[in-house]
Amino acid sequence: MHDYATRILKLANGTFMIKGPWFTNTDMLVTSDPANIHYMLSKNFSNYPKGPEFRSIFDLLGDGIFNSDHELWELHRKTTMSVLKHPEFLPLIETTFKMKVENGLLPVLNLVSSRREETDLQEIFQRFTFDTTCTLLLVYDRESLSIDLSFVPCEKAFTEAKEALFMRHVLPERVWKMQKRLGLWKEKKLSEASKVFNEFIYKCLDLKDAVLNLMIAGRDTTSTALSWFFYLLARNRRVEEKILDEIEHQLGGREWGSFGLKEFEEMVYLHGGMCEALRLYPPVALEHKSPARADVLPTGHAVDEHTRIILSFYSMGRMEGIWGGRIAWSSGQKGGFPVAEG
Structure with a gap:
């Protein structure tokens, strides 16, 4: 879907409008234009909240930061930033990740390597970030990343929920709401995931919405970024060798545990x-916006309160007009990391 949208956006100079039936008020504007995105996320931010449709799709997130607008969003942002900027936060992250690497990640990878087995690296990274996020937010390590990779309901519930929320973007609202009422298909999985989240998080503390939002941010974004990064490394040995050389140079003969x-x-x-991997495969590939008042974007496109706007960050990372020259995709000759030529 993201690649298809990118092809259309290239033909449309970065922005196109999808017109729905006149009686449904379902016009959708998709854009990867930097001027439009800067306008909505910075210059005229107050006029572009997520809107009621976003809250309907992501009802699982309750009143957390990803599902809030205006004053509530500002409150969440200030609270979150106060945590991130706390002088003890970075040392805590460093300690938590080192312990999980040593006690969880390396034992699993060493076992797989010694047996010369295939493994799902994305699942390993998801378990890794799930455990570290739980430790940071809940002071509780669920230890889902272990040698036996045992089934952990809450950890798997994140994947089930994410897939269901994605389908809500594809299906008409009436369809997925009917599935929700009848308990069918992905909506059944989402309902079950919500119950698992409640059972798991409420055992630790009462601020369920705020914590669930941060857990999703901590688990899925980081694990996705790591998965794509190592996928690209696996397709480009030259880049891998240069990174290994840089690590060896920084270590200077010391053990990896001394790394900070x-x-x-x-x-x-x-x-x-890592920046190149994030450009090509951003963990948050798109974002929703809905104008509070009628407006005209820098590209000249008129929008109103009925317009659903999709900001395609995935497409933005693939626009030659933004990055300059021709994008050379990974294909063996150029290796795994695309480069902008020109």
């Missing part, structure tokens, strides 16, 4: 590779 945030800040090539 300071050392990572000095690894320029690794940072560039």
